[in-house]
Amino acid sequence: MRIDVLSLFPDMFTGVFNESIIGKAQERGLLNIDVTDFRPYSDDTKHHTVDDYPYGGGEGMLLKPQPIYAAMAALNQAHPGKKRVILLDPAGVPFTQKVAQDLSKAEHLVFICGHYEGYDERIRNLVTDEISLGDYVLTGGELGAMVMIDTTVRLLPGVLGNDQSASHDSFADGLLEHPQYTRPADFDGMAVPEVLTNGNHQLIARWEEKESLRRTYLRRPDLLKTIKLTHEQQDLLWEVKDEEANQATD
The missing domain is CATH 3.40.1280.10 (SPOUT methyltransferase, trefoil knot domain)
Structure with a gap:
């Protein structure tokens, strides 16, 4: 370019x-x-x-x-x-x-x-x-x-060290990016979610999708009105809403 x-x-x-x-x-x-x-x-x-x-x-x-x-x-x-x-x-x-x-x-x-x-x-x-x-x-x-x-x-091929990095950025698919963690696994009593350490990539992918939806729902709910969610995303969002509602009443 x-x-x-x-x-x-x-x-x-x-x-x-x-x-x-x-x-x-x-x-x-x-x-x-x-x-x-x-x-x-x-x-x-x-x-x-x-x-x-x-x-x-x-x-x-x-x-x-x-x-x-x-x-x-x-x-x-x-x-x-x-x-x-x-x-x-x-x-x-x-x-x-x-x-x-x-x-x-x-x-x-x-x-x-x-x-x-x-x-x-x-x-x-x-x-x-x-x-x-x-x-x-x-x-x-x-x-x-x-x-x-x-x-x-940063969206041009080859510019980032990993071309897949940009595809997972916030707003790349309309949603905010999920939380991320690095070492150590436990810092001052704050532990990395266990799902991220068990090596099950299918469960990790589901967790990332769900937490991306959670962060968007809590911080930028307006974005959810502008994108078309898949059936799986809709199910995950309902889970998020139920969890957040239950947490609010505890």
């Missing part, structure tokens, strides 16, 4: 993109990332202005279309081909694991990071996707782009 980011603050990405999973993916040739400062593409050769006051009045400054159009033209010339161009914007669709899974199938992603009050509306003509990190406002799109890129990159 190739990822390009258009930002007024490219230095913000240095640590994030050169460390940990993303850094290792680039070292192994699984990923190419470039961050471009679009300020030099301004046709204002003296001051390199990239923003201006909005027509009709209003607070704040808007990013002008010209610098971003020029930066995209240069990018298309250097790397022709189909691209998913993502605009980081509060009006976009909410970013979810499902959106990340969709983005991970693309060969070339471009993230446009806004700043100031917003964008000139004509910039939207360049994009294929408008995505929001959540229902809050950041100073710019840089932090949102970092989160989206990190979430997407």
Whole structure:
């Protein structure tokens, strides 16, 4: 995969993109990332202005279309081909694991990071996707782009040490991930559930499924309204509800 980011603050990405999973993916040739400062593409050769006051009045400054159009033209010339161009914007669709899974199938992603009050509306003509990190406002799109890129990159084949790891993450199947444990088996009187130590993989798989449902039911019951459970999952969920109800009355 190739990822390009258009930002007024490219230095913000240095640590994030050169460390940990993303850094290792680039070292192994699984990923190419470039961050471009679009300020030099301004046709204002003296001051390199990239923003201006909005027509009709209003607070704040808007990013002008010209610098971003020029930066995209240069990018298309250097790397022709189909691209998913993502605009980081509060009006976009909410970013979810499902959106990340969709983005991970693309060969070339471009993230446009806004700043100031917003964008000139004509910039939207360049994009294929408008995505929001959540229902809050950041100073710019840089932090949102970092989160989206990190979430997407770890889904690429070969990026994680075990390709199955991502498939068991929270939200991968709509549910929260089940509790996990490591050594020692008993820490300060807190023991690992016995089922996880007996080597019966069928019972372990059932326990993990049930505890994933339990955690989702207790912490994010809203998620259960958005996914279609199998018959086995429905039976396990009923068990969870009975156990939790009995515990509440004890």
